[in-house]
Amino acid sequence: MTLKGALTWISTGGGGLLIGAVLGLLMTVGFEDPLKKRLQRIRRRSRRLRPRRRTPNVAEFEFGGVTSPCMIVAGDGTEAIREELVHLVVSDEPLELPAELAAWRSEIATEEQAKRAAGAPHHWNGDCFAVEELVEERTDRDEEVEIFLQLRRTDYYSFLASQHLDRRFRDGTTPRSRWIDPVGHRRAPAFMSLSIGTSVLVITTDHRVLICQRGPNVGSRPLHWGVSADEGLSAKLDSPSGLPPRLHATARRGLCEELSLEDHEYRLALLGFTIDTERHQWDSVFVAYAHDLSSEQLDRRLQRSAKDRALEIESWEFIPFDVRSVLRRLTGGLPARAWTPVAPVALYLALVHEYGRWRVERLARSQSNRLRRSS
Numbered sequence: 001m002t003l004k005g006a007l008t009w010i011s012t013g014g015g016g017l018l019i020g021a022v023l024g025l026l027m028t029v030g031f032e033d034p035l036k037k038r039l040q041r042i043r044r045r046s047r048r049l050r051p052r053r054r055t056p057n058v059a060e061f062e063f064g065g066v067t068s069p070c071m072i073v074a075g076d077g078t079e080a081i082r083e084e085l086v087h088l089v090v091s092d093e094p095l096e097l098p099a100e101l102a103a104w105r106s107e108i109a110t111e112e113q114a115k116r117a118a119g120a121p122h123h124w125n126g127d128c129f130a131v132e133e134l135v136e137e138r139t140d141r142d143e144e145v146e147i148f149l150q151l152r153r154t155d156y157y158s159f160l161a162s163q164h165l166d167r168r169f170r171d172g173t174t175p176r177s178r179w180i181d182p183v184g185h186r187r188a189p190a191f192m193s194l195s196i197g198t199s200v201l202v203i204t205t206d207h208r209v210l211i212c213q214r215g216p217n218v219g220s221r222p223l224h225w226g227v228s229a230d231e232g233l234s235a236k237l238d239s240p241s242g243l244p245p246r247l248h249a250t251a252r253r254g255l256c257e258e259l260s261l262e263d264h265e266y267r268l269a270l271l272g273f274t275i276d277t278e279r280h281q282w283d284s285v286f287v288a289y290a291h292d293l294s295s296e297q298l299d300r301r302l303q304r305s306a307k308d309r310a311l312e313i314e315s316w317e318f319i320p321f322d323v324r325s326v327l328r329r330l331t332g333g334l335p336a337r338a339w340t341p342v343a344p345v346a347l348y349l350a351l352v353h354e355y356g357r358w359r360v361e362r363l364a365r366s367q368s369n370r371l372r373r374s375s
Contacts, residue, residue, distance in 0.1 A: 060277070061341075063348045064327040064364035065371040070341040073186060074136045074147060075272025075285070077352030085139065085146040086270065088244040095130055095152040097161065097191050100169050105161040112157070121217050123156060127235035129245070130154045131193040131282045134186075134273060147273070151244070152190050153235060159194040160219065163279055176280075185275045192280055195220075195232065198251040199342050200286040201350050202228040202259065202266070208295040208318040209326070209350070210259075214340070215314050220281070223314060226340035228288070229258040251286045258313060259298070260306035266290050271349040276341040283342050287350045323351055323363040331371065 061068045075081055097105060115122035132150040139146050165176040180188045202210045210228040214221060231254030238245035238253070248268060255261040266288040274283045290298070295318040302309060302316060319329050326347050330339065351360045 061345050061348075063344050064323075064331070064367035066327070066330045066344045068339070068341045068344045069276060069278035070345045071185060071275050071277055072345060072349075073134060073273040073275055073282075075145065075270070075349070076357070077271045077349035078357060079145070080269035080271060080353070081145050081147060083246075083248045083270070085144060086149070086247055087147065088149045088151055088246065090129070090151045090153065090239070090244045091132060093152065095154045095158075095190055097158055101158075101161050101175070101191065104164060104167075105157050108157050108160050123160065123219055125155050125157045127153060127155050128159060128194070129196055129233045129235065130190045131196050132190040134282075149196070149247075151196070151233075154191075154194050156219070158191075162192055162194045163220075165278075165280060180280060185277055185280060188280060193282060195281040196283070197230055197232040197281070198247060198254055198284050198286060199227040199230045199346050200251050200255055200268075200288050201346055202255070202261070202288045202290060202298070203321055203350070203354075204290050204293055204295040204298055204318065206294045206296075207321050209321040209347070210295070210298065210316060210318055211329070211343070212258075212312075212316040213314040215310075215312050218312060220279070221338075221340050224338045224340045224343075226343040227346050229254040229312075230283075230342075231257070247284050248286075251284075251288075255288060256306075257308040258306055259309070260301055260304075261288070261290075261293075264291075265293060269353065271353055272345075274342055274345050278341060285342065285346045285349050287353060321351075321354065323355065323360055324367070326351060327364065327367045331367075 061070045061072070096102075109125065112122045112125070116124075129151040130153075132152050133148075135148040135150075137146045137148070138144065162175065165180070166174050168174055169178075175192060179192050204210070211225055212228055213225050214223060216222045229251075231250050233245050233247075233250050235245075238250050248270065251268060251270075252263055255266070256263075268286055268288050271285045271287060274285060275281065276283065293301075299316075299318065302313075319325055330344055330347070348360070
């Protein structure tokens with residue numbers, strides 16, 4: 001084969017796919033396998049050094065008189081978790097649902113396919129990731145937070161089936177009573193942890209935070225008010241070559257698709273990981289500081305729409321980014337708003353990151369006392 005012919009073959013679909021597959025395999029062996037071995041060493045060491053502590057079955061977050069069915073799993077907002085210290089390791093072992101959940105998944109698949117055939121709004125069954133385990137460590141030199149997330153591949157219909165936590169089986173038990181209550185949310189099995197996403201708060205240059213109302217047709221908590229942008233990890237979009245996804249990249253994708261924000265327009269910081277204890281959904285909380293955009297400029301951009309804005313966002317507003325203003329918005333207003341469980345937690349972590357824990361919690365206690373006196 002001539003040099004010109006070889007270059008032509010490489011540039012064609014077949015040649016490119018073959019080379020891509022080989023490079024993907026080399027990168028997997030070179031990067032993911034050492035991470036898996038390191039995670040196994042950390043897990044063995046942790047079991048020797050620390051006793052297993054049971055996570056409370058019912059966990060509610062409280063902030064300035066606001067309560068939310070959510071728990072913080074890692075991170076406290078004071079310091080950002082550096083991108084290079086977040087490792088996502090994807091297991092090759094397939095995830096299987098118990099027989100009862102598999103039957104519910106089949107029901108959901110039939111219903112969604114019927115909606116699609118009728119031309120009605122429906123959910124498509126994309127590939128996603130389940131959380132098998134989160135391990136939090138400290139780096140040797142600087143003792144920074146380092147996160148290892150062990151993931152398994154799953155699909156969206158399995159996630160929808162796992163959301164019926166209080167639906168009863170024939171024996172009267174529920175998924176919550178069988179698989180979450182005995183061990184707590186932190187140690188629930190992977191087939192119940194079929195969701196891991198990113199929730200991002202955007203802070204503009206005039207020190208206002210964007211909060212958004214979710215669209216009426218989203219799969220989880222439609223029309224609830226929440227963060228600026230949220231995005232679930234997708235195997236197709238975030239791991240197209242088969243390599244493990246990256247949380248920061250998923251958060252950036254969400255900001256681009258929902259708010260039309262480009263990577264160079266903000267500074268992104270990961271503040272923590274949470275679990276929605278009402279529906280057992282894992283999440284990661286980010287804050288994005290705009291470099292040049294004011295709230296007025298971002299509002300005009302949103303009015304011009306974004307790729308997924310019409311699907312994901314029903315309405316939005318900007319509020320001053322300070323403790324009192326945030327708490328007034330969470331607790332006040334008529335009619336009362338329904339908030340996503342992660343929204344108060346994300347706002348708390350972002351405020352702590354900006355002002356420090358002591359000041360935020362002092363003002364929050366003052367707000368709680370005022371609410372108690374007025375009730």
